[in-house]
Amino acid sequence: MQEARNRDPAGEELLDVVVVGGSQAGLAMAWHLARRGLRFVVLEAGARLGHVWRSRWDSLKLFTPAQYNALPGLPFPGPADSYPTRDPVADYLEAYAGAFHLPVRLNARVIDLRRTEDGVFEVHTAEQPHRARQAVVATGPFQVPFVPEAGHVRDPAP
Numbered sequence: 001m002q003e004a005r006n007r008d009p010a011g012e013e014l015l016d017v018v019v020v021g022g023s024q025a026g027l028a029m030a031w032h033l034a035r036r037g038l039r040f041v042v043l044e045a046g047a048r049l050g051h052v053w054r055s056r057w058d059s060l061k062l063f064t065p066a067q068y069n070a071l072p073g074l075p076f077p078g079p080a081d082s083y084p085t086r087d088p089v090a091d092y093l094e095a096y097a098g099a100f101h102l103p104v105r106l107n108a109r110v111i112d113l114r115r116t117e118d119g120v121f122e123v124h125t126a127e128q129p130h131r132a133r134q135a136v137v138a139t140g141p142f143q144v145p146f147v148p149e150a151g152h153v154r155d156p157a158p
Contacts, residue, residue, distance in 0.1 A: 015039045015132040018123045020110045022049050024071060026138035027093060030102045031072045041130060042102060043123065045109035049097055050090025052140070060086040071096055113137070 017033055019026045022044030033040045046052065062069055066078040069089070074096055078084055097104050112124040113135060121135040
């Protein structure tokens with residue numbers, strides 16, 4: 001019966017959740033999903049976790065002390081009351097995913113996400129589609145959204 005639950009009507013693998021984005025929010029969500037025993041994947045566009053942090057300016061420092069920067073289940077390394085810079089933050093994200101064996105797919109930039117008529121989310125990367133009952137978009141505040149043009153409404157025929 002469990003095998004049938006993990007398949008959609010077309011016979012493809014059906015996940016419980018697809019998480020788009022493998023930084024702090026996406027990894028924290030993954031930790032909670034793993035604790036609940038759900039079937040999920042984290043799709044990360046970068047070649048390495050923390051790549052966005054590593055691409056920021058050299059002098060970047062968090063504005064909160066290290067003791068307040070932990071994700072669920074793993075303290076942030078470093079002395080209390082210190083302000084971590086970009087590379088320790090990126091290193092922490094990689095260590096976090098490894099510590100909990102989170103199913104992260106790197107180089108998996110999402111190019112399309114839509115809900116099908118049967119209520120399943122289809123999330124497409126260049127490599128493969130993923131189907132899930134739920135989708136979480138955790139891409140962060142510095143992304144550029146794509147907003148399609150509004151369709152033209154035709155006048156009804158007389």
